[in-house]
Amino acid sequence: MSSVPVLASPVLPPLSLYIHIPWCVQKCPYCDFNSHGLDRLAGQAMPEQAYVQALLADLDQDLHWVQDRPLQSIFFGGGTPSLFSPEAIAEILRGVEARIPFVEQIEITLEANPGTVEQARFEGYRQAGVNRLSIGVQSFDPAQLKRLGRIHNNQDAIRAAESARQAGFNRFNLDLMHGLPEQTEAQALADLQQAIDLQPDHLSWYQLTLEPNTPFYQAPPPLPDDDALWQIQQAGQALIARAGYQQYEVSAYALNGSQARHNLNYWQFGDYLGIGAGAHGKLTAISESGALEIIRTTKHRHPKQYLPAVQYRNALTQVEPDELALEFFMNVLRLRQGVPEALYKQRTGQDLDQVAPILTRLQQLGLLQTGTGQLCTTEEGFIYLNAVLEAFLEA
Structure with missing residues (x-):
């Protein structure tokens, strides 16, 4: 990688911003995200104001990547961003827009947990400039919420969705998991129906997986077998479709026009800055030789290292040319409709002919569509997406 990339704005993708808030009330046993329970602060207050200032200082160090591009979207993720006050969120947004x-x-989205927010705080976020919420419900079943280590109950979750609408949020997502410990098909569908009854414009519905370095991985709970998981998946998707939601990504469903623009930018291999403890970024540059480069950034992971850091970036890595195809297709093929073929060269700088043998083989296997001008899986390819992506890994 050249030491000082030369950026050229005419070919750069759209730009988004991810802001990581690393604290939560307590760590859930299935969670492998970079989050830190408040119970580990040993009675100390969450350093909200210091973190706000660190975020803006972090952003200052990344401004050379912007290259005259406006922000298309902002996403506050965590952790539990709704632990931060509306005043802190407003200060962050003012600071970002000034830069x-x-x-x-x-689109400005903030993740919220039903156990940490109430209507007055929702209204404050709306006034601060947030215009979309993603509410981490996970389940409406009291027994499942307890097993998942969630601090809210089912009525909290219902009230959170109702409060979001009352606060003026016409756009909000409900996050749900399926394949929960000993979950039956009927229980999974009941969760989905309750979510649909609350009329969000967007649903995230994904299977619980056991991730390394989590309590669930160390001591696995009894999960449904593969046949039961398949039945839940099929029945759930049918229920979602009957309710008018369109699946546009592996685990994302939206009413017409309500796709999450921030996540679409990820899946279309757009650019995004990442600020905050452990935040990742993906950015495009033009080297001094004129070659397009994809750069990955990461920040100090733990708040204790991040807050006092003089340099917030602790890694800057170029995606190697022979890794670009996998990186690109790993994102865009998550989209049900795929992307135009021309996007491959626009986003990677490589000719599509370089991966033509892989595409031809996948088309012959009935896993990729042909003759559409789109890079898109077939129905079978979408079901077996991991097998499709392995073809790029083996190339």
């Missing part, structure tokens, strides 16, 4: 212009109608 990088926003497009008109920018």
Whole structure:
């Protein structure tokens, strides 16, 4: 990688911003995200104001990547961003906009947990500039919530969705998991139906997986077998479709026009800055030789190292040319409709002919569509997406 990339704005993808808030009330046993329970602060207050200032200082060090691009979207993830006060969120957004212009109608999403927020705080987030919420419900079943280590109950979850709408959020996502310990098909569908009854414009519905370095991985709970998981998946998707939601990504469903623009930018291999403890970024540059480069950034993971850091970036890595195809297709093929073929060269700098043998083989196997001008899986390829991506890994 050249030491000082030369950026050229005419070919750069759209730009988004991810802001990581690393604290939560307590760590859930299935969670492998970079989150830190407040119970581990040993009675100390969460350093909200210090973290706000660190975030803006972090952003200052990344401004050279912006190259006159406005922000298309902002996403506050965690952890539990709703632990931060509306005043802190407003200060962050003011600071960001003072540094990088926003497009008109920018999408600004904040993750919220039902156990940490109430209507007055939702209204404050709305006034701060947040215009979309993602509410981490996971389940409406009291027994499952307890097993998952969630601190809210089912009524909290229902009230959170109702409060979001009352606060003026026309756009909000409900996050749900299936394949929970000993979950039956009927229980999974009851969770989905309750979510649908709350009329969000977007649903995230994904299977619980046991991730390394989590309590669930160390002591696995009894999960449904593969046949039961398949039945839950099929029945759940049918229920979601009957309710008018369209599946546009592996685990994302939206009413017409309500796709999450921030996540679409990820899946279309767009660029995003990442600020905050452990945040990742993906950025495009043009080297001094004129070659396109994809750069991955990461920040100090633990708040104790992040807050006092003079340099917030602790890794800057170029994606190697022979890894670009996998990186690109790993994202875009998650989209049900795929992307135009021309996007491959626009986003990677490589000719599509370089991966033509792989595409031809996958088409012959009935896993990729042909003759559409789109890079898109077939129905079978979408079901067996991991097998599709392995073809790029083996190349």
